[in-house]
Amino acid sequence: DTEVTQTPKHLVMGMTNKKSLKCEQHMGHRAMYWYKQKAKKPPELMFVYSYEKLSINESVPSRFSPECPNSSLLNLHLHALQPEDSALYLCASSQGEAGTTLEQYFGPGTRLTVT
Amino acid sequence: AQSVTQPDIHITVSEGASLELRCNYSYGATPYLFWYVQSPGQGLQLLLKYFSGDTLVQGIKGFEAEFKRSQSSFNLRKPSVHWSDAAEYFCAVDLLNRDDKIIFGKGTRLHILP
Numbered sequence: 233d234t235e236v237t238q239t240p241k242h243l244v245m246g247m248t249n250k251k252s253l254k255c256e257q258h259m260g261h262r263a264m265y266w267y268k269q270k271a272k273k274p275p276e277l278m279f280v281y282s283y284e285k286l287s288i289n290e291s292v293p294s295r296f297s298p299e300c301p302n303s304s305l306l307n308l309h310l311h312a313l314q315p316e317d318s319a320l321y322l323c324a325s326s327q328g329e330a331g332t333t334l335e336q337y338f339g340p341g342t343r344l345t346v347t
Numbered sequence: 348a349q350s351v352t353q354p355d356i357h358i359t360v361s362e363g364a365s366l367e368l369r370c371n372y373s374y375g376a377t378p379y380l381f382w383y384v385q386s387p388g389q390g391l392q393l394l395l396k397y398f399s400g401d402t403l404v405q406g407i408k409g410f411e412a413e414f415k416r417s418q419s420s421f422n423l424r425k426p427s428v429h430w431s432d433a434a435e436y437f438c439a440v441d442l443l444n445r446d447d448k449i450i451f452g453k454g455t456r457l458h459i460l461p
Contacts, residue, residue: 236390263447274437274451275391282447322390326447334398334441335381336449338390 236339244345255306255323264306267322313346353452361460368423370438379441380421433459
């Protein structure tokens with residue numbers, strides 16, 4: 233099973249709202265990722281968790297707050313977003329020896345619209 | 348600087364025709380190489396990967412890719428495309444610097460003519 237699930241599929245939120253995106257994988261992968269993707273662009277890396285610890289934060293604004301409650305789950309908490317944050321948010325996971333990426337498996341994404 | 352180049356932003360082919368999508372990388376050593384496909388509004392699906400060994404790799408959906416070290420290329424091919432192959436295709440590399448990151452090319456949009 234190479235499935236990564238994401239909820240919700242779609243999310244519309246106002247700039248004062250607080251919401252969370254959820255991601256889950258049961259492949260035993262040790263690395264999990266959040267990407268942001270704008271239309272007609274490649275995914276942009278936001279955060280990487282390795283062994284449940286935040287290993288990469290690509291200078292993402294603090295209105296995005298990641299959380300890794302356990303090895304299978306990854307959350308992205310959203311607060312006070314801006315309209316330009318509207319995008320497809322993708323979760324991914326990968327397996328491998330420590331520090332080796334190997335292939336990433338992606339979820340279907342959450343389409344976020346900020347009004 | 349290390350980079351991944353997909354020189355074609357859009358490619359249009361007729362259904363049943365052959366396809367080649369180009370990918371070049373700029374890196375001193377041989378990285379791990381991937382091709383992903385993304386249908387509109389969907390996540391990315393791994394088509395195939397190259398780590399080492401045979402330079403011609405087979406993937407899902409009838410795709411294959413050939414690694415050419417001399418040209419720093421990893422081009423994706425399919426002998427006969429189907430209308431359902433219309434999608435965005437991303438080449439990606441892992442630079443093996445143990446930072447859990449892969450670098451994506453800008454993508455190639457494939458259009459299929461009936």
